[in-house]
Amino acid sequence: MANENVLIIGGGAAGIEAAKGVSAMGYKAILVEKRDRLGGTPDEEKYAALTPDLRNTTEAFAELMAPIVDNPLVDIHYNTLITGAEGELGNFTIKALQLGKEVEFNVGSVIIATGFKHFDPGRETQKYAYYELDDVITLTDAEKMLSQHKFVRPSNGEEPKRICFIQCVGSRDRRLGNEYCSKVCCGISSKQSIEIKKLLPDCKVYIFYIDMRMYGYWENEIYWPAQEEYKVNYIKGMATEIVKKGDKVLVKGEDTTFRRPMEVEMDMVILAVGMEPSEGTKQMAKIFGVNQNKYGFIETTGGCLDTVSTNVPGVFAAGATTGPADLEDSVSAGAMAAIKALTAIRSLAVPA
Amino acid sequence: MIHLPVVKANERVFKITPEEAPTHDLRDELFQLEKEGELEVIRVPEPYMEVKTKYGRTKKIPLEKTWHHKSCGQCGHIPGYSTSIFWLNRAFGLDYYDPTDQTSCTAWNYYASATSNPEAQAAVAIRNFASAHEVGYFPLIHCGTSFGHYKEVRHALVHQHDLRRKVRDIMKKLGKKLVIPEEIVHYSEWVLAMRDRIAERQVIDMSHITATVHPACHYHKLIEEDAVYESEIYGAQRTAIVTASLQALGINVADYSSWFDCCGFGFRHILVSRDFSRSFSVQRKIEVMKEEANPDIVVTHDTGCVTTLDQSQVAGKAHNMKVGLPVMADSQVAALAMGAHPYKVLQLHWHNTDNKPFLRKLGIDVDKKWAEFQAECDLIKAGKKEYLTWEDAEK
Numbered sequence: 147m148a149n150e151n152v153l154i155i156g157g158g159a160a161g162i163e164a165a166k167g168v169s170a171m172g173y174k175a176i177l178v179e180k181r182d183r184l185g186g187t188p189d190e191e192k193y194a195a196l197t198p199d200l201r202n203t204t205e206a207f208a209e210l211m212a213p214i215v216d217n218p219l220v221d222i223h224y225n226t227l228i229t230g231a232e233g234e235l236g237n238f239t240i241k242a243l244q245l246g247k248e249v250e251f252n253v254g255s256v257i258i259a260t261g262f263k264h265f266d267p268g269r270e271t272q273k274y275a276y277y278e279l280d281d282v283i284t285l286t287d288a289e290k291m292l293s294q295h296k297f298v299r300p301s302n303g304e305e306p307k308r309i310c311f312i313q314c315v316g317s318r319d320r321r322l323g324n325e326y327c328s329k330v331c332c333g334i335s336s337k338q339s340i341e342i343k344k345l346l347p348d349c350k351v352y353i354f355y356i357d358m359r360m361y362g363y364w365e366n367e368i369y370w371p372a373q374e375e376y377k378v379n380y381i382k383g384m385a386t387e388i389v390k391k392g393d394k395v396l397v398k399g400e401d402t403t404f405r406r407p408m409e410v411e412m413d414m415v416i417l418a419v420g421m422e423p424s425e426g427t428k429q430m431a432k433i434f435g436v437n438q439n440k441y442g443f444i445e446t447t448g449g450c451l452d453t454v455s456t457n458v459p460g461v462f463a464a465g466a467t468t469g470p471a472d473l474e475d476s477v478s479a480g481a482m483a484a485i486k487a488l489t490a491i492r493s494l495a496v497p498a
Numbered sequence: 499m500i501h502l503p504v505v506k507a508n509e510r511v512f513k514i515t516p517e518e519a520p521t522h523d524l525r526d527e528l529f530q531l532e533k534e535g536e537l538e539v540i541r542v543p544e545p546y547m548e549v550k551t552k553y554g555r556t557k558k559i560p561l562e563k564t565w566h567h568k569s570c571g572q573c574g575h576i577p578g579y580s581t582s583i584f585w586l587n588r589a590f591g592l593d594y595y596d597p598t599d600q601t602s603c604t605a606w607n608y609y610a611s612a613t614s615n616p617e618a619q620a621a622v623a624i625r626n627f628a629s630a631h632e633v634g635y636f637p638l639i640h641c642g643t644s645f646g647h648y649k650e651v652r653h654a655l656v657h658q659h660d661l662r663r664k665v666r667d668i669m670k671k672l673g674k675k676l677v678i679p680e681e682i683v684h685y686s687e688w689v690l691a692m693r694d695r696i697a698e699r700q701v702i703d704m705s706h707i708t709a710t711v712h713p714a715c716h717y718h719k720l721i722e723e724d725a726v727y728e729s730e731i732y733g734a735q736r737t738a739i740v741t742a743s744l745q746a747l748g749i750n751v752a753d754y755s756s757w758f759d760c761c762g763f764g765f766r767h768i769l770v771s772r773d774f775s776r777s778f779s780v781q782r783k784i785e786v787m788k789e790e791a792n793p794d795i796v797v798t799h800d801t802g803c804v805t806t807l808d809q810s811q812v813a814g815k816a817h818n819m820k821v822g823l824p825v826m827a828d829s830q831v832a833a834l835a836m837g838a839h840p841y842k843v844l845q846l847h848w849h850n851t852d853n854k855p856f857l858r859k860l861g862i863d864v865d866k867k868w869a870e871f872q873a874e875c876d877l878i879k880a881g882k883k884e885y886l887t888w889e890d891a892e893k
Contacts, residue, residue, distance in 0.1 A: 192503065266512065266513075268510075268512035268733070268734070268735060269518060271552060271722075271727070271734070271735055271736075272732075272735050272736050272758065275507075275735065276507070276510065276735075277507055277510050277512045277732070277733030277734070277735050278507055278732055278733055278735055278736075279507055280506045280507045282507070283504055287503075287504040290503035290504055291502065291503060291504055293503075294503060296502075298502065300502055300504050300506055301506075303502075321520060322520050323520050387758055389755040389756075389757070389758070390753060390755060391755045391790070392790070396755050
């Protein structure tokens with residue numbers, strides 16, 4: 147008799163949605179999270195507002211989580227790290243450490259939703275000066291400030307008069323090996339530029355980009371409003387170096403529209419850091435023996451028609467665990483993984 | 499006091515992870531080729547110091563048994579640069595070898611798009627490596643150009659079977675083996691590895707000195723993963739070379755916005771468009787340093803960089819530009835700190851920009867030192883000696 151419980155690893159958007167889906171279909175979801183709370187990277191990194199609708203992150207995630215909190219069909223295990231797995235579809239035994247204590251879960255299928263981590267700009271050594279200059283920050287740093295409705299220069303606490311975003315930091319970079327687009331950074335930068343202009347109407351905001359990738363409705367939802375309503379300047383150009391000049395930050399690079407070198411002084415620079423597989427994603431791939439692609443994300447087997455199945459029967463992956471993903475992708479994949487995980491278990495009960 | 503949810507740059511911790519390096523560790527492939535009988539690897543002799551490179555890998559820097567691969571431009575324009583390296587080795591009683599059969603690496607013309615082919619370039623490199631190996635010493639490269647070039651040659655030889663075969667054939671005719679060093683080591687890495695020992699022997703206080711550092715392009719931009727980086731130096735975002743050595747001597751290293759730019763030498767530019775080199779050196783480097791950091795001295799670690807930054811200031815001076823910064827190599831500053839003679843050892847009279855104010859700021863009696871040097875020169879003029887000896891240098 148197959149075990150009909152589903153283990154979901156990771157309490158971010160995809161994991162929460164997967165737990166919702168499993169419980170909504172009347173099955174038991176066991177959700178394990180390494181931190182002491184749910185919400186994934188948006189919560190951990192204190193995102194101020196979601197892209198593209200600028201909805202308050204805390205509110206939005208509270209709504210997402212509501213159906214699984216106090217749900218008898220969802221067991222949530224905080225502070226829990228998966229350490230081992232054996233068995234097969236319909237009968238997995240999963241070992242974990244919960245606050246230093248060994249625990250075991252017996253489940254029929256597994257959904258890995260361990261997500262991504264933000265690219266560390268230090269790896270682009272000597273290019274962005276993130277570890278040298280206070281006024282060079284990342285999108286996630288900016289989110290933390292925006293969530294407090296206060297946007298100032300970290301170096302002196304003053305309101306910035308000129309800010310620029312630099313796109314594709316750690317993405318679309320063949321030299322680093324991250325040739326992929328991280329999908330969300332153009333949207334997030336545009337969203338943040340609007341938030342900054344709302345807080346600091348007199349601040350000049352620039353976005354230096356290779357080419358802006360505004361998927362679906364984002365074009366009208368954030369891209370055009372940023373330019374037309376909030377007067378954000380989009381400049382097609384590559385930043386190649388950031389250095390200190392007096393109390394300013396000097397951005398060197400190339401304006402590719404005018405085909406000329408540029409050197410512009412800014413009060414602050416925001417690096418649009420891309421996505422890489424989280425440590426959890428890499429560890430789970432090893433524990434469950436699922437294939438990873440060349441970038442370390444978990445590889446799904448069905449191409450564009452099945453974005454959650456892996457090479458191991460009964461083990462599925464969802465959201466940014468399988469590659470760069472926005473929240474829409476993650477939530478959709480979480481729901482799909484729930485269906486696939488249960489379908490796989492139920493298929494065992496169907497006579498051949 | 500500002501309370502923000504964003505940490506300041508000096509609190510951000512960058513973890514260097516070799517696993518995330520975008521390149522393979524060439525040494526793994528080198529040793530594999532040795533196993534397959536393709537070449538022989540010259541091991542770094544003991545004692546050596548381990549330092550970290552750009553992607554967190556470990557590099558061995560030999561302290562002794564070093565074979566000094568000198569620089570054409572150094573010997574021709576700024577001989578005190580090499581002399582200071584030898585003086586430091588002698589001061590510590592280290593076993594080193596100053597070969598007389600070393601050839602030019604020929605890389606200057608190669609980088610200036612003027613000459614040669616990969617086989618010839620690689621064969622010249624291997625001939626020099628083999629000469630070092632035959633006498634039981636390990637190559638220590640004085641010249642930044644040669645250093646960068648040899649890294650590229652090693653890279654090419656490891657990855658191109660055909661090139662290895664051709665070079666092996668050339669070496670056979672010369673009666674030499676295809677040998678490649680385990681590490682390509684620049685002399686400034688030796689200075690960095692020795693910095694604490696140099697600081698222990700420091701006799702001239704330099705704590706009131708401000709320096710700007712120019713890291714040589716061929717040191718940290720060619721095969722960049724082989725350059726030395728340290729967490730304490732610019733958060734491991736820039737090479738630690740020179741900066742770490744100067745800081746060990748108590749010198750304040752000041753930043754300036756064009757630190758990443760070339761010195762102006764540019765290989766091709768200095769040959770075919772020298773005015774551009776002079777303008778770039780003065781306007782993009784020296785004037786920027788003066789305006790933003792106002793240092794007492796500029797310190798760098800390559801022949802082309804020292805000569806270009808130093809000698810270009812003559813042109814700037816003629817046009818009343820903001821010039822007048824003495825330029826030295828790290829080896830010269832280290833030797834000076836340990837009490838080396840500014841003229842007999844550092845040979846600062848070969849430098850163009852006036853360095854006397856800097857020496858006086860260090861408390862050195864410039865007139866006395868110059869008189870001592872002149873006295874030795876008078877003996878040579880009088881035919882009483884042929885050249886200065888190490889004993890003369892210590893007088």
